[in-house]
Amino acid sequence: MEIFWRTIAYYNNSTWMFQVVIVLTGILLTILLIRKPTQQLKLGMKIYLIGLNIWIAVVYYSIYCRERDFNNVLSVFWGIMALIWIGDAIKGHTTFNRTHKHDFLAYLLMLMPFLYPVASLIRGLSFPEMTSPVMPCSVAVFTIGLLLLFSERVNMFIVLFLCHWSIIAISKTYFFDIPEDFLLASASVPALYLFFKEYFVRDLHKDTKPKAKYINLLLILLCVIIGILLTITLLMALRK
């Protein structure tokens, strides 16, 4: 756990200026994309996300988290996410068109990366040994929010990787004493439910077994189970 926070401090100390640039670029691109979603801007956002994922894979995990065991696993994980975004940019799968269905949750998720450092400060941490907006979980929660805001057609491979990352976040809260990750885990459960539901809703016109409403109930049940798991982990972490 000491190594975990030491590497974070090392990363924040060395890259805070780059992080500011990355955050400002993200804010600018998001605002422009919401206001005037042109094809160039959509491509620009994808390129930004490719860069962001490469940053996490190379700069965060390969360079600054070198001390941690199996840092290469997570580096490969984020590298593959970057590859999926490259594929998406070439094929144009994610349309970045808005549906206005889940705006509230989407905006909330996109604000989460800024709540991360606030949560760290509230629990008594100080710079540089604290969470920042350009860290894996913050990037994951921002991406989920962005995809939810522009959810007309999303890349489910990315959603599944982010879903997996959220599950890891639940474990991280317990193993690495990083309760900030509850933000990602708790916020992403309803988002992931919506992604799955909407993706598979397209097939609902087809007659399948069991009926669509039961599948939906199963999905809700699964999310409730994850929610309960999350609460138990939170209670265990608080008891510590």
Added chain:
Amino acid sequence: MTNDILLQYTKFIAGYAAHLMGCGIHTSRVIRNTRRIGESLNFDLQISVFQKSMILTMQDKETQKTFSEVVEIPALPISFEHNSELSALSWEAVDKRLPFDVLNDKYTKIISAPRIDPLFVLLLVGFANASFCKLFGGDWMSMVIVFSATIAGFFVRMQMLKKHINHYIIFIVSSFTASLLASTSLIFDITSDIAIATSVLYLIPGVPLINGVIDIVEGHTLTGISRLTNAFLLIVCVAIGLSITLLLVHDRLL
């Protein structure tokens, strides 16, 4: 009985037999069921089964007229439901002496019944693999990670199948995806070795392996060896995918 009707019957029975073979039923059962259907329509049947096709020769018991049909075995998803319902249909046909039209209608109804929802399959496969993880001694956290990794791997498989990509490549990529995601368990102090090993179990071709052995034991050596060879190649593909992950995250295979 006119030649046209005889030809129609032959084609129906050939389609029935090919469908049974395609959806993963062992050869002797296919032959038994098909002969039963033939008997219900007053035919004697001789069947030769090969890896990709089958030859049926039907003889009308009354007129002694003979018809032969060569039919390709389609690549269908494994279906225990079709297996049981089409077998039951063959018994019903012979017990109740079902007229051809009724038989044909029932057959069409069975094979065009609604598919199991892909999301339902996805979730159940995830639960099944997580259960495997528990059975092999994995802890709860490993189970959750295996569940998520399996869902991702299986989703990749579903998408690639939709695009009709070569199934050996599908197995390699799916195995790599599931094992890579499961390897994220390495960062925690949990049973990560069990998580990685069990994350690819959903890809093991159990039905062809069992059918292959049954076929060889029952004397259908040709189809048995063919099924076992296919299953073996798929297992090699799973191993390749898993090996890529291990080389990436471990720098070695074991």
